Amino acid sequence: MSSIAALVGSPSTGSRTVSLVEHIAGRLAGRLAGRLAGDGHDVRVVPVRSLPAEALLGADPGDPLVADAVAAVGAADGVVVASPIYKAACSGVLTTFLDLLPQAALAGKAVLPC
Numbered sequence: 001m002s003s004i005a006a007l008v009g010s011p012s013t014g015s016r017t018v019s020l021v022e023h024i025a026g027r028l029a030g031r032l033a034g035r036l037a038g039d040g041h042d043v044r045v046v047p048v049r050s051l052p053a054e055a056l057l058g059a060d061p062g063d064p065l066v067a068d069a070v071a072a073v074g075a076a077d078g079v080v081v082a083s084p085i086y087k088a089a090c091s092g093v094l095t096t097f098l099d100l101l102p103q104a105a106l107a108g109k110a111v112l113p114c
């Protein structure tokens with residue numbers, strides 16, 4: 001079983017990005033129509049908006065919640081990165097988190113941007 005970290009980069013509640021990631025996470029976990037349908041991956045959804053804003057804006061990798069989320073990406077075999085598009089770029093909240101990842105954090109991993 002592979003481990004997957006799924007980053008939700010929307011700053012909004014009631015977000016379509018959340019719905020998209022929940023759908024992808026469910027399929028990766030092996031759920032079909034709400035039921036387990038065979039072996040799936042171990043999926044952890046990381047809603048970046050729930051991490052402490054002061055640590056993200058201050059680029060503080062020592063914050064425990066931020067460090068835990070960074071470690072989840074580091075330990076994953078695959079990473080889903082989902083963001084709304086604002087002015088032809090990914091969201092600022094996602095950028096603050098991606099900026100905290102070590103330089104080679106995604107090396108050798110399957111990455112699905114969406």
Ligand SMILES: Cc1cc2nc3c(=O)[nH]c(=O)nc-3n(C[C@H](O)[C@H](O)[C@H](O)COP(=O)(O)O)c2cc1C
Nearest residue numbers: 010011012014015016017018084085086087088089
């Ligand atoms: C200020 C602003 C700028 C946006 N810029 C773009 C854009 O450049 N390209 C695009 O395709 N959509 C753009 N959108 C649309 C959002 O990406 C879209 O509504 C997205 O689904 C919002 O995601 P959410 O539901 O997870 O918050 C923009 C929306 C807002 C509010």
